[in-house]
Amino acid sequence: MWDWSYAAEILPGLLKAFRNTIGAALAGFGLAVVIGLVLAMFARSRWGPVRWVIRSIVEFIRSTPLLVQLFFLYYSLPMLTPLSFSAFATGVLGLGLHYGTYLSEVYRSGIEAVPRGQWEAAKALNLSRVKTWFSVILPQAIPPVIPMMGNYLIVIVKETPTLSAITLVEVLLSAKNTASITYRVFEPYTIAGILFLLLSLVLSFGVSRMEKIMKRRYAG
Amino acid sequence: MNQQLAEPSAAEKPERPVADAKAPPLVQYEQVTKRYGELEVIKGIDLTLQPGEKLALIGPSGSGKTTLGRMLATLEKPTSGRILVEGESLWEMRMPSGKTVPANDRHLRRLRGNIGMVFQHFNLFPHMSVIDNVTLAPRSVLGLSKEEAHERAVTMLGKVGLDSKLSEFPSRLSGGQKQRVAIARALVMQPKVMVFDEVTSALDPELVGEVLAVMKEIARDSDMAMMLITHEMDFARDIADRVVFGAEGRIVEQGTPADIFGQPRSERLRSFLSRFG
Numbered sequence: 280m281w282d283w284s285y286a287a288e289i290l291p292g293l294l295k296a297f298r299n300t301i302g303a304a305l306a307g308f309g310l311a312v313v314i315g316l317v318l319a320m321f322a323r324s325r326w327g328p329v330r331w332v333i334r335s336i337v338e339f340i341r342s343t344p345l346l347v348q349l350f351f352l353y354y355s356l357p358m359l360t361p362l363s364f365s366a367f368a369t370g371v372l373g374l375g376l377h378y379g380t381y382l383s384e385v386y387r388s389g390i391e392a393v394p395r396g397q398w399e400a401a402k403a404l405n406l407s408r409v410k411t412w413f414s415v416i417l418p419q420a421i422p423p424v425i426p427m428m429g430n431y432l433i434v435i436v437k438e439t440p441t442l443s444a445i446t447l448v449e450v451l452l453s454a455k456n457t458a459s460i461t462y463r464v465f466e467p468y469t470i471a472g473i474l475f476l477l478l479s480l481v482l483s484f485g486v487s488r489m490e491k492i493m494k495r496r497y498a499g
Numbered sequence: 500m501n502q503q504l505a506e507p508s509a510a511e512k513p514e515r516p517v518a519d520a521k522a523p524p525l526v527q528y529e530q531v532t533k534r535y536g537e538l539e540v541i542k543g544i545d546l547t548l549q550p551g552e553k554l555a556l557i558g559p560s561g562s563g564k565t566t567l568g569r570m571l572a573t574l575e576k577p578t579s580g581r582i583l584v585e586g587e588s589l590w591e592m593r594m595p596s597g598k599t600v601p602a603n604d605r606h607l608r609r610l611r612g613n614i615g616m617v618f619q620h621f622n623l624f625p626h627m628s629v630i631d632n633v634t635l636a637p638r639s640v641l642g643l644s645k646e647e648a649h650e651r652a653v654t655m656l657g658k659v660g661l662d663s664k665l666s667e668f669p670s671r672l673s674g675g676q677k678q679r680v681a682i683a684r685a686l687v688m689q690p691k692v693m694v695f696d697e698v699t700s701a702l703d704p705e706l707v708g709e710v711l712a713v714m715k716e717i718a719r720d721s722d723m724a725m726m727l728i729t730h731e732m733d734f735a736r737d738i739a740d741r742v743v744f745g746a747e748g749r750i751v752e753q754g755t756p757a758d759i760f761g762q763p764r765s766e767r768l769r770s771f772l773s774r775f776g
Binding site for chain 2: 394397399402404405406407410418419
């Protein structure tokens, strides 16, 4: 059944593709962290129209599948606009936008947990909006939700095979390609699965460490 | 129901210079109302505060006194009426054409620079040390250098007796210490008027004294106007130039501490005071 020499033969190719998986996941997550923060902050704008636009964007992105968004960014956008990105860049952008909307909700829960008195004290001290956000609110809002954000990183890692639909050769597509040449499916898919498992375990470990650190810091 | 304003009496407090009654008012509430949905908590208040004047607001809970203070600190917007600070309306700007338009952020921030507030629940920034709490606004709002802000903050923390706790975090302070830091944090901005919103109400009884002592000292030494929203009658009697008694969103009675506590005129005030022995 399991052929060790075959597994060893295909492993380097799969690992190379796995680098794409990790790269796209990390870059996508990084972008989502930024987009999520921007969305969460503008969702609290004093201007009604701004809040409405942000809410619509979030709602729209969250209620359409990532795959559809990727197709749109990769195939339709270059037809509609002069913009055209590589498969990798499109994948990162798609993951960033899609999970940015989810992360904006994570930020929101952190921001809403900051007592109103903190906003009021900042106002009474006449701090600017920007100073209030970056010196008073976010330093209190973000640390408690870092573990939740970490969970989304794991979700994003597991979502990267979707990027194969826009021809990004991540680990699962690489496994599939390998299988279609050799007609041996067992080893490539198993190795791909194990790689995902290992990465998720490492990240879960990181997240739970983070959780413990945050609990200790915010217990008292 | 609204009474004419009593002039602050100079005879009451000979130990320190008293508010100049002839100076233009520092703060002026004009027919101010505040409504939350169906509930009208402030029902047309006229009230002035002279520069340096120490005004105590007393009254039963729900009388609207906290709302009155919060409106001055721009934390609440009046439903109608105006609040003027040094003759300028908080929530409206006069354009060169003479038209008044809703205030923008710049206008509010400029006027808010005259106003400080100390809260019932301190609202210290928990992620910052004592010294960072006190230097944040001087550095970022007044543009002081790190050294200047530090020096000013240490002086102020010395005044409230906490200059030994500079690098402590709020979570390691007692309630009384927290409130004294909050007072220093507000004072360091050198506002012309400071709202003290029931600053001892959230404290354990044995910690009230230290905060009141600090505030008495401030009242004695500083020419800042103070709006003291308080349930501490002895404290109001000791440091106020003028006491305003409000109930159900209106001013019922006002006068010198001697008048208000010695010869209450209205039944409402008499029954309120009787509860404080």
